[in-house]
Structure formats: C-alpha cells, structure tokens
Amino acid sequence: MASSSSAALAPMLAAHDAKVDARTWFAVAAGLxxxxxxxxxIQITNSSLKDILGTLSATQEEGSWISxxxxxxxxxxxxxxxxxxxVFGLRAYMISTTALFLVCSTLCGAAWNxxxxxxxxMMQGFTGGALIPMAMTLVMAKLPPSKRATGMALFGLTATMAPTLGPTLGGYLSELYGWPSIFYINWVPGLLLIAGIAYGLDKDRRNWALLANADWLGIAFMAMGLGSLTIFLEEGNSKDWFDSNFIRLFATLAIVGLVGWIAISALRKExxxxxxxxxRRNFFVAATLAxxxxxxxxxxxxxLPLYLGQxxxxxxxxIGEVIMWAGLPQLFIMPFVARLSSKIDNRxxxxxxLLLFGISCLMNGYMDASYGYDxxxxxxxxxxxxxxxxxxxxxxxxxxxxAPQDTPSASSLFNMTRNLGGSIGIxxxxxxxTNRQHFHSERVGEAVSLLSDATQSRLDQMTQGFIAAGIDPATAGSQAIAAIDRIVRRESYVMAYNDGFLMMAGVLFACIVVLWFADKTKSPSGGGAGAH
Incomplete structure (x- = not known):
C-alpha cells in the first residue's frame, strides 16, 4: 500500500474547505x-449466550467459540x-460485503447445532469486519479537513457505544422475541447501509491485476498470526493457558505468523x-493507547454484565438497563467534544x-454484593x-x-490494534x-473458620432458622454450612471483580504519561490546518 498500488485512492480526498453535498453525507453515514x-x-451474543447454548445443546466452554x-x-x-x-472498488466492495454479512447473520439465526x-x-465476522476500517477511510477520504472532526466524532461513537449497547440490545431482543432476533435485526441497518452507499458513492473501476501481484505470502502469515493470536487469547483462560497443548500450539503459530508478516512487510516494496x-511516533502512541x-x-x-448476572x-x-447508561450520554457529549477538538490541544x-474513564472504574472498584442499578x-x-x-x-x-495513499493502511492498523487490545483485555x-477469586476465597475462608466463635454463632442462628422452617436438625446443620460457603464464594467473587476494575483504573491513569509523548494536535477547522 506504500506506493502506486494505492494511489487510486488519492483522488478521492476532498479539498480542505470543499462543500459536502448530501450524497457524500449519505455515504459517510452509511459507512458509520x-x-x-x-x-x-461482537458483544450482542453475550446477554443471550445461555439461551443460545440451551438451544444448540452446548456447554459454556464450547459456547465461547461463538464469540x-x-x-x-x-x-x-x-x-x-x-x-x-x-480490487473491487469501494462502492462495490462495501455493498457486496454488507449483503454477505446479512446472509451470514440470517444463517446464524437459523443455526441448528x-x-x-x-x-x-466466522463468515459473519469476515464479512462484517471490513465495515469498521472502511468507515474511517470514508471519513478521511470523502470529508474535507474542516468537516473531519465531525466525522471522527461520529466514528468514535461507533467504537465506544456499540460495545456498550451490544449486551443491552441483545438482552432486550432475546427476552422479547427469542435469541435468533439478535441476528435478524441486522437487516434493518444493513439495508439502510446498502442504500446509502449505492446512492452516495460513484461506481469504481475494478482492478483485478492487483490480485495477481498481491503479497499473498504476507497475507498468509498475517492470517495465521492474527487468527492464532485471537484463539490463544480467547480460549487461553478456559484451557489453563500453557498447561494446554492446544494453547501452546496456537501461541507458537501466532509468533511464527506475526514475525513472518513483519519480516515480509519490511522486505517488500509494496x-x-x-x-x-x-x-511514526504519533501513530504508534495512538495505536498503543487504542x-x-x-x-x-x-x-x-x-x-459488569458478569457481576450483575452472577x-x-x-x-x-x-443488565441492559444498567449498561446503556455508559452509551446514551455519549450522543449528547460527542458534538461538544468535536467542537473543542479543533480549539484545544488534543493531548x-x-x-x-482517560481521567474520567479511570475514575468510573475506581467507582466500580469498591462494590459489595448489594450493588445494583442505583x-x-x-x-x-x-x-x-x-x-x-x-x-x-x-x-x-x-x-x-x-499521506493520502496510506489512509486505508492507517485506518486498518488503528482499528485492528484497538480490537486486539479488547481481546487481550478480556x-x-x-x-x-479466576485467580483473584481463588485467592480471596482462601483468605476469607481462613477468617470464617468453623473454630471461630463468630462463625459458630452465625451457624447456630442459621440452623435454628432452618429448623423453624420444618427441616430436621441434621439437614438444617448441613444447609447452614452450605449457606456460609455460598456467602464466602459470593464475597470472594465481588472482591475479584473489584480487583479487575481497580486494575483497569490503574492502567488508564498510566496511559496519561504515554499520551504526552505524542505531538500537539488539533482537529482541522474551517480556518486552517489542524496539526502543529
């Protein structure tokens, strides 16, 4: 992508203060x-996973492969x-991949095992994944610099609101219409997308010769490396990481694939x-923070959905009613942020x-078992x-x-890195x-000893309560011990969830230091250039 093979995209770029017509906005809106x-x-199946697994007769561990x-x-x-x-032209590629995505979504809803x-x-991910960087490319290529802050603000909403609203929408649809509806609902935005792209973009010329000259070895190494890395990250915890031959195999394939991809990209001119x-320092800092x-x-x-469910x-x-509050206010704050981005140093x-996001994690880092919506x-x-x-x-x-010819590469790499970060984080x-729950369970278990007077007093109270409910004394004593054990497990899980939020808060605060290695940047405005 570094030279002539991507020059075809350069004429698409809009002049600095060019007027944006309705067709262009339709195309950009469709891409977003x-x-x-x-x-x-990515997230929409999380709330409905139990129902899906029940229909497909699958275990929780097997069901992790759905995501x-x-x-x-x-x-x-x-x-x-x-x-x-x-190769296919931007217009034809986006329409065709969206159409295939809708077909694959329908097949997911009709899956029989x-x-x-x-x-x-997998087919749905392969067809839908292309839509993420294409939206960013459309913003950069079709909007003039004076309008790009607005476009980037809207793109930011897709990156932050979608993961938040996925469990919410999935929960509502599953409860009201059954889990297949979470896949069928894609037809509504999908058809709007196809109509917007068909109306907003001109037809492009096909360039089949690029397929013959493509870097197929680099593509093969990339697919092996990124695919294996994703499987390693997603399945590692359930298979005890490097204690599993399966995980060791995919860790090796990921290393070989990624090293091969980097080596071939360094040696190849295009x-x-x-x-x-x-x-590039700015891009590296942005990708790392993404x-x-x-x-x-x-x-x-x-x-948070795990905590609320468990x-x-x-x-x-x-769960959706709680989670949606991390998404809906963004609709009102984003226009304000877009305007500020052209006036204030973006650092x-x-x-x-980062401070606000970190503080929100801190606020969730001191929960107890009574925490809920309020x-x-x-x-x-x-x-x-x-x-x-x-x-x-x-x-x-x-x-x-x-540079204009590197816009598609930058968009792809930035979004790829962000999604990889999400997989690594999960x-x-x-x-x-898992580890912190075991740790806290042992520590709390040491304090809640059967030899402790306080524990014995609590057990006696619970036993008498069960006897008063008509349960025989021997069974009542066993049920009291089981109830204490459940409380210990519950509290150890709550402390483990708190540890997770506190760790995220610490990481977000540490990111502030890394951020200031970037150059001073502002969004372009109508008055002039935006970077300094």
Whole structure:
C-alpha cells in the first residue's frame, strides 16, 4: 500500500474547505452505520449466550467459540480491506460485503447445532469486519479537513457505544422475541447501509491485476498470526493457558505468523498494508493507547454484565438497563467534544477522557454484593462522559499527517490494534477473575473458620432458622454450612471483580504519561490546518 498500488485512492480526498453535498453525507453515514453494526455484533451474543447454548445443546466452554470465531475472522479481514477495496472498488466492495454479512447473520439465526453456528459466525465476522476500517477511510477520504472532526466524532461513537449497547440490545431482543432476533435485526441497518452507499458513492473501476501481484505470502502469515493470536487469547483462560497443548500450539503459530508478516512487510516494496506506519511516533502512541483503552472498553463491557448476572441475579434485560447508561450520554457529549477538538490541544482532551474513564472504574472498584442499578448508574455516566474525549482524539493522533495513499493502511492498523487490545483485555480479566477469586476465597475462608466463635454463632442462628422452617436438625446443620460457603464464594467473587476494575483504573491513569509523548494536535477547522 506504500506506493502506486494505492494511489487510486488519492483522488478521492476532498479539498480542505470543499462543500459536502448530501450524497457524500449519505455515504459517510452509511459507512458509520456499518461500523456500528459490525462492532455491535461482537458483544450482542453475550446477554443471550445461555439461551443460545440451551438451544444448540452446548456447554459454556464450547459456547465461547461463538464469540471467538467472529473475532478471529474479523481481526484477519481488517488489514485486508484496503487491498480488497482497491480490487473491487469501494462502492462495490462495501455493498457486496454488507449483503454477505446479512446472509451470514440470517444463517446464524437459523443455526441448528454448535458447529454450524461457529462456521456462520466466522463468515459473519469476515464479512462484517471490513465495515469498521472502511468507515474511517470514508471519513478521511470523502470529508474535507474542516468537516473531519465531525466525522471522527461520529466514528468514535461507533467504537465506544456499540460495545456498550451490544449486551443491552441483545438482552432486550432475546427476552422479547427469542435469541435468533439478535441476528435478524441486522437487516434493518444493513439495508439502510446498502442504500446509502449505492446512492452516495460513484461506481469504481475494478482492478483485478492487483490480485495477481498481491503479497499473498504476507497475507498468509498475517492470517495465521492474527487468527492464532485471537484463539490463544480467547480460549487461553478456559484451557489453563500453557498447561494446554492446544494453547501452546496456537501461541507458537501466532509468533511464527506475526514475525513472518513483519519480516515480509519490511522486505517488500509494496506490502498489502503499510506496517511502517507504526514507526511514526504519533501513530504508534495512538495505536498503543487504542489497544489499552480497547482493553478497558471491552473489559468493562465484559466484567459488569458478569457481576450483575452472577452476584445481583439480574436478567439480560435488567443488565441492559444498567449498561446503556455508559452509551446514551455519549450522543449528547460527542458534538461538544468535536467542537473543542479543533480549539484545544488534543493531548489535554484525551487526558480528561482517560481521567474520567479511570475514575468510573475506581467507582466500580469498591462494590459489595448489594450493588445494583442505583449504585452503578453514576459510574456508567462518568464513563460515558470520558470515552468520547478518548476515541475522537486518538483517531486524530493516528491520522494526523498520514499521506493520502496510506489512509486505508492507517485506518486498518488503528482499528485492528484497538480490537486486539479488547481481546487481550478480556483474556487478562478472565484469568485475573479466576485467580483473584481463588485467592480471596482462601483468605476469607481462613477468617470464617468453623473454630471461630463468630462463625459458630452465625451457624447456630442459621440452623435454628432452618429448623423453624420444618427441616430436621441434621439437614438444617448441613444447609447452614452450605449457606456460609455460598456467602464466602459470593464475597470472594465481588472482591475479584473489584480487583479487575481497580486494575483497569490503574492502567488508564498510566496511559496519561504515554499520551504526552505524542505531538500537539488539533482537529482541522474551517480556518486552517489542524496539526502543529
């Protein structure tokens, strides 16, 4: 992508103060809707997983492949989108991949067993993943610099709201219409997307010769490396990491694939995606922070629904009502952030966002078993206020000073890194949750000893309560001990969830230091250039 093979995209770029007509806005809006839909589908099965597994007669461990298959295919196709858009033309590629995504979504809703669901989810991820970087490319290519802050703000919403609203929408749809509806609902935004792209973009010329000259060896190494890394991260915790031959195999394949991809990209004059962009300081800082904030973004959307389901015994719909407050306020704060981004150093704005996001995690780091909607509402609102400051400014840092021919590469790599960060974050938090629960269970268990007077007093009270309910004394004593054990396990899980949120808060605060290694940047405005 570094030279002539991507020059075809350069004429698409709009002049600085060019007027944006309705067709262009339709195309950009359609692209953003596609990105939102693709990111939403990563998380949308989480709330409905129990119902899906029951229908497909699968265990919880087997069911993890429903998400893994989607993520694996999505992460592989993202770096390929620049090449495929040049081969088929942007308009034709987006329409065709959306149409295939809708077909695959329908097949997911009609899956008859677990293997069929995994195959259809993989196909869905491969077709939908392309929509994420294409949305960012459309913003950069079709909007003039004076309008790009608005476009990037809207793109930021797809990155932060979709993971948040996925469990909410999935919970509502599953409870009201059954789990297949979470896949069938894609037809609504999908058809709007196709109509918007068909109306808003002109037809492009096909360039089949690029397929013959493509860096197929680099593509093969990339697919093996990223696919294996995703499987390693998603399945590692459930298989005890390196104690499993399966995990060791995929860790080896990931290393070989990624090293091979980097080596071939360094040696080839025209790699299919320009990895040298990581050598640019601003892009490297933006990509690193995107990965880390991706860990926190997807990690929060992973931990909180788990806590509400396991500790508070919330239904999927009730969980959705809590989680949605991390998304809805962003609709109102994002226009304000977009305007500020052209006037204030984006490092200051991103610092504010990281502080707010970190504070929201701190607020969730001291929960007890009684926490529910009322106690969690304000932490969700604080998180919603902070996320737009982060995603918009990181996009600005990543795309600042990028040459027109490298725009598709930058978009692909930035979004790929963010999604990888999400996978890494969920893997780390799942492992941490298991380990810290065992740790706290042992510590609390030592304090709640059967030799302790306080424990014996509590057991006697509970035993008498069971006897008063008509249970014989021997059974009542056993039930009292079992009840104490459940309380110990519950409290140890609550402390483990708290540890997870506190770790995310610490990581987000540490990111502020890394952020200031980037150059001073502002969004372009109508008055002039935006980078300094």
């Amino acid at each position: 809707l596609g990105a939102f839909m693709a990111v939403l589908d 893994t298959a989607y993520l694996c295919a999505e992460i592989v196709v993202i770096p390929l989108t620049g090449l495929l858009a040049r 677990l293997p069929s669901m995994i195959v259809f989810r 790699p299919f995606v320009n990895l040298r962009l990581y050598l 990965a880390v904030t991706g860990m926190a973004l997807y990690g929060s959307s992973f931990l 500790i508070a015994n919330y239904t999927p719909m009730q 200051i704005m991103c610092t504010i966002g 106690e969690l509402l304000w932490s969700q609102v604080v998180r919603a206020l902070g996320q737009p400051f982060i995603m918009l400014t990181l996009s600005n840092f990543a795309m600042n000073g990028i 893997a780390m938090l799942a492992t941490m949750l």
